Amino acid sequence: MIERVEWDDLPVEFRTAVEARTGPVVAAESVAEGLNCSAALILTTERSGTHFLKGVRHTDGPGIEALRCEERINETVGGISPTIRHRVDAGGWLALAFVYVPGSHADLGPGSKDLDAVAAALERMQHLRPPVDVPVPPLVDRFKGFLEPGEAERLAGDCLLHTDTNPHNLLIDHGGEAYVVDWAMPAIGPAWVDAAYTAVRLMECEQSPTDALAWLDGITSWRQADERAVEAFVTATCRHWAAAVGEKDAEPSNRRVRYLLKYDWPTAARQPGRRRVRQAL
Secondary structure (H helix, E strand, C coil): CCCCCCHHHCCHHHHHHHHHHHCCEEEEEECCCCCCCCEEEEEEECCCEEEEEEEEECCCHHHHHHHHHHHHHCCCCECCECCEEEEEEECCEEEEEEECCCEEECCCCCCCCCHHHHHHHHHHHCCCCCCCCCCCCEHHHHHCCCCCCCHHHHCCCCEEECCCCCHHHEEEECCCCEEECCCCCCEEECCCHHHHHHHHHHHHCCCCHHHHHHHHCCCHHHHCCCHHHHHHHHHHHHHHHHHHHCHHHHHHHHHHHHHHHHCCHHHHHHCCCCCCCCCCC
């Protein structure tokens, strides 16, 4: 977990610039979850209510780029991710202040009541397209060196992807609606990819592979996926992770990813909405 900087420890120049936009801050709560920022704060203000503020130092090159990327695509993902209200660049820090969504991180474990809301958010995300004036890399760029001939073409697509739908990036508000936050590492690719990543997260949260694939069967883009494209995604993901951490350490995660190949697409295309899982590979 990244070390967080508390509100009172931020430079005076920066805090003054924030309050010039939001009004005086009367309470500040640091948020521990997340990896892409050094300051993550729920700010309660006198004048403009509550904000979620995330910021990075100017010296944090990757963090600055991730935050700027999130800023550039925020309008595109409006309604799925909270809206940015203010941008602050002062005192050696860059920060974005978002509309605060009161709620909790999604529960992806067995028996969770949040899974329908998460599926609904993913259904909306299937229709996202990258803004024309924002450079977003294709998903295949992440798999360079791990794709066989012809596999890159199968992973081409035009959907704006989040690519990191872990539970800390899924918020459920008090009305039961899901929001997908932290768009710091988007990509362009097939619309089903975020659903596939989320199904693997369900397995990480102790859902059985059968139940995770049954949930995945409710996502339109997944039912329409090209099986060969999914095979390319699975094999490239497994090769990539094995190269990063070694075959032995990668195996638990890669085993979950390979379960995606047990889905029966031809049957699914004929009878959507029913559980379909192949026999063990």
